[in-house]
Every structure is written in C-alpha cells, then in structure tokens.
Amino acid sequence: MGKNGAGKSTMMKIVAGVQKATSGNVSANKEAVIAYLPQHLLTEDDCTVFEEAAKAFKLVFEIKNEMERLNNELSTRTDYESEAYMKIIEEYRNWVRNFMH
Ligand SMILES: Nc1ncnc2c1ncn2[C@@H]1O[C@H](COP(=O)(O)OP(=O)(O)OP(=O)(O)O)[C@@H](O)[C@H]1O
Ligand SMILES: [Mg+2]
Known part of the structure; x- marks a missing residue:
C-alpha cells in the first residue's frame, strides 16, 4: 500500500523481472513462479x-x-x-x- 506515484507498480515490476532495479537485487526461490498482473489490463x-x-x-x-x-x-x-x-x-x-x- 502507498500513495499515488509512491512506486508500488515499479516495485512489483522489479520483483517480477519486468523492470530492472537501479540498485539492490531481487532474490527468490528457484521454484518460485512470479507473475505480474499489469495495473491497466483490468x-x-x-x-x-x-x-x-x-x-x-x-x-x-x-x-x-x-x-x-x-x-x-x-x-x-x-x-x-x-x-x-x-x-x-x-x-x-x-x-x-x-x-x-
Ligand atoms: N524508488 C524510486 N525512486 C524514484 N522514482 C521512482 C521509484 N519508484 C518509482 N519511481 C517513479 O515514480 C513514478 C510512479 O511510480 P509507480 O507507477 O510505480 O507508482 P504507483 O505507486 O504504482 O502509483 P499508482 O498508485 O498511481 O499506481 C514512476 O515514474 C516511477 O518511475
Ligand atoms: Mg501503480
């Protein structure tokens, strides 16, 4: 949760690998399946x-x-x-x- 433009979608895109982070890294279990549901497809x-x-x-x-x-x-x-x-x-x-x- 966060206010408009706070970076929620950006964070989800980075977690899903749709967008690269400018710093830091994302790690997940090898077996994990991460899917990203875009905000504007609904x-x-x-x-x-x-x-x-x-x-x-x-x-x-x-x-x-x-x-x-x-x-x-x-x-x-x-x-x-x-x-x-x-x-x-x-x-x-x-x-x-x-x-x-
Ligand atoms: N950590 C960050 N540092 C700087 N800019 C950021 C960061 N995260 C996101 N932004 C920028 O802020 C803007 C809004 O981000 P984003 O669309 O992810 O917000 P949101 O929380 O999903 O907003 P909304 O509630 O409108 O869906 C984008 O231009 C994005 O590039
Ligand atoms: Mg959003």
Whole structure:
C-alpha cells in the first residue's frame, strides 16, 4: 500500500523481472513462479482483481479440486477391497507424484 506515484507498480515490476532495479537485487526461490498482473489490463474485464489473479493458478485449483474429490471418495466409500477403490488410491498417488515434480 502507498500513495499515488509512491512506486508500488515499479516495485512489483522489479520483483517480477519486468523492470530492472537501479540498485539492490531481487532474490527468490528457484521454484518460485512470479507473475505480474499489469495495473491497466483490468479495465476491459468484468472479473474482480482476485478472480483475475486466480486465473494464473487455474491448474493448481483444478488439481486441488480433483484431489479433494478423490479424498472425499476415499473417506466416504466402504468398498475398500474393490478394484475401483484401489484405482482411486492410485489416481490420488499419481496426482501427488505429478504435483511434487
Ligand atoms: N524508488 C524510486 N525512486 C524514484 N522514482 C521512482 C521509484 N519508484 C518509482 N519511481 C517513479 O515514480 C513514478 C510512479 O511510480 P509507480 O507507477 O510505480 O507508482 P504507483 O505507486 O504504482 O502509483 P499508482 O498508485 O498511481 O499506481 C514512476 O515514474 C516511477 O518511475
Ligand atoms: Mg501503480
């Protein structure tokens, strides 16, 4: 937060690597994905700022929903010995595996 022209956008651009800092440096975890949502792109969209930013995490939300669905299946079903139940466990494990890599 800061008043108009204080340098908020400039700071975000530097963090995102869109603009170079005149001094100092930016460091981030190698695995970090930094996305920058320009201040003036929202005018033609009817999304909220949160919805717009969430678009960058579409895949993550899809994975989360799918894992929740599988988790729910695993915790409500009682056919533990069935092939179908085993399949859900495998599917869940695959998601975890893919997510870790
Ligand atoms: N650390 C800084 N030192 C000197 N000038 C700066 C610095 N940070 C930003 N500026 C300059 O200040 C001006 C306004 O910066 P910026 O657009 O980042 O502000 P803002 O906080 O995002 O403003 P707004 O609230 O209007 O979006 C730009 O011309 C920018 O180059
Ligand atoms: Mg700004």
